Amino acid sequence: MTVSNVPSTLVKPAAVPVREPSAAVTAVPPAPGGQRARRLPVRQLLCLLPLLLVIVVAVRHRSVLADGVAQLRGAEWPWLLAAVGATCLTWVAAAVTRQGAVVERLPGRRLLAAQFAAGAANHLLPTGLGASAVNLRFMSVCGVPLARSSAALALYLLAEGVARVGLLTALLLAFPDALRLGPLLPGGSFGPLLAALATVALVAAGALVCVRRLRSAVCSFLRTALGEARSVHSRPARALALWGGSLAFPLLQAAGFTAVGQALRLPVPAAHMVVAYVAATVAVALVPTPGGIGSVEAALVVALVAAGGPVAVATAVVLGYRIITVWLPLVPGALTLAALVRMKII
Numbered sequence: 001m002t003v004s005n006v007p008s009t010l011v012k013p014a015a016v017p018v019r020e021p022s023a024a025v026t027a028v029p030p031a032p033g034g035q036r037a038r039r040l041p042v043r044q045l046l047c048l049l050p051l052l053l054v055i056v057v058a059v060r061h062r063s064v065l066a067d068g069v070a071q072l073r074g075a076e077w078p079w080l081l082a083a084v085g086a087t088c089l090t091w092v093a094a095a096v097t098r099q100g101a102v103v104e105r106l107p108g109r110r111l112l113a114a115q116f117a118a119g120a121a122n123h124l125l126p127t128g129l130g131a132s133a134v135n136l137r138f139m140s141v142c143g144v145p146l147a148r149s150s151a152a153l154a155l156y157l158l159a160e161g162v163a164r165v166g167l168l169t170a171l172l173l174a175f176p177d178a179l180r181l182g183p184l185l186p187g188g189s190f191g192p193l194l195a196a197l198a199t200v201a202l203v204a205a206g207a208l209v210c211v212r213r214l215r216s217a218v219c220s221f222l223r224t225a226l227g228e229a230r231s232v233h234s235r236p237a238r239a240l241a242l243w244g245g246s247l248a249f250p251l252l253q254a255a256g257f258t259a260v261g262q263a264l265r266l267p268v269p270a271a272h273m274v275v276a277y278v279a280a281t282v283a284v285a286l287v288p289t290p291g292g293i294g295s296v297e298a299a300l301v302v303a304l305v306a307a308g309g310p311v312a313v314a315t316a317v318v319l320g321y322r323i324i325t326v327w328l329p330l331v332p333g334a335l336t337l338a339a340l341v342r343m344k345i346i
Contacts, residue, residue: 079263086256093249100241101152114138120333137346151225163246178275179306260321268309276303
């Protein structure tokens with residue numbers, strides 16, 4: 001029995017035609033020299049920007065720096081060291097307050113470094129903008145949404161302002177004779193100040209009423225801010241950090257200022273110096289100068305003179321205090337800011 005060969009039913013795969021390269025597709029020519037085109041080093045340039053701003057500010061205020069250093073030469077060094085210590089603690093207080101304004105737990109060391117860098121940024125930009133920008137970026141990198149980080153920033157500013165004004169009120173009630181502003185204020189200056197504040201309030205209210213888009217944005221932000229405030233105050237640890245840090249911050253600043261006054265032997269009681277400092281910082285908060293440079297010095301001198309200090313010694317105290325709190329940390333703070341930008345922490 002012979003078996004016939006059965007033809008195979010398997011179909012061979014059809015040959016796939018090879019496409020010719022289209023003439024419309026053109027090859028990208030390589031960069032000159034066989035190298036890829038390099039991107040603009042934006043982050044590296046941002047790292048150098050704080051140092052450049054420090055140089056500009058230092059050159060513009062070189063006479064203030066020279067006078068301040070000259071005044072500190074004859075000071076008592078233990079008191080100056082106490083002022084430096086109080087200044088360092090202000091960054092801790094700021095970090096505690098920032099943590100208290102958000103529900104999420106922020107990395108502690110990075111938060112403290114960000115506050116040190118924010119202090120430098122705050123002295124290079126109009127008051128509050130530098131620190132606000134640094135902290136907004138820091139919270140965004142930590143995963144906090146922009147709407148909630150903005151609400152946390154508003155809560156921080158509100159708590160800091162309420163604590164400072166409340167502290168000033170309590171100090172004025174405890175020491176009613178600490179400041180004698182009558183001879184320093186020109187006659188009839190209180191009325192125009194109230195009129196200016198009322199005008200600003202009316203313009204803001206009119207803008208909210210007339211501009212619908214602005215009104216809706218403000219209402220949305222207020223809803224987010226109120227929700228964030230309720231969440232923070234539902235946690236006792238966060239509320240304690242927020243309000244305790246807000247109160248400790250101006251007290252530490254005033255303690256450093258008082259220590260410089262003691263170092264230069266200013267004939268003003270320590271409690272009156274605290275009142276003078278808090279009153280001056282409250283008054284200067286509305287002046288949008290970079291870091292308050294210029295306006296803070298003038299307000300502090302006026303406050304010390306109103307507290308009974310001689311003009312020459314009061315000026316020396318203010319210059320010495322600003323050297324310790326502004327100029328000494330400025331370069332390290334700018335370097336820290338540049339390092340945080342380079343490491344993409346902010």
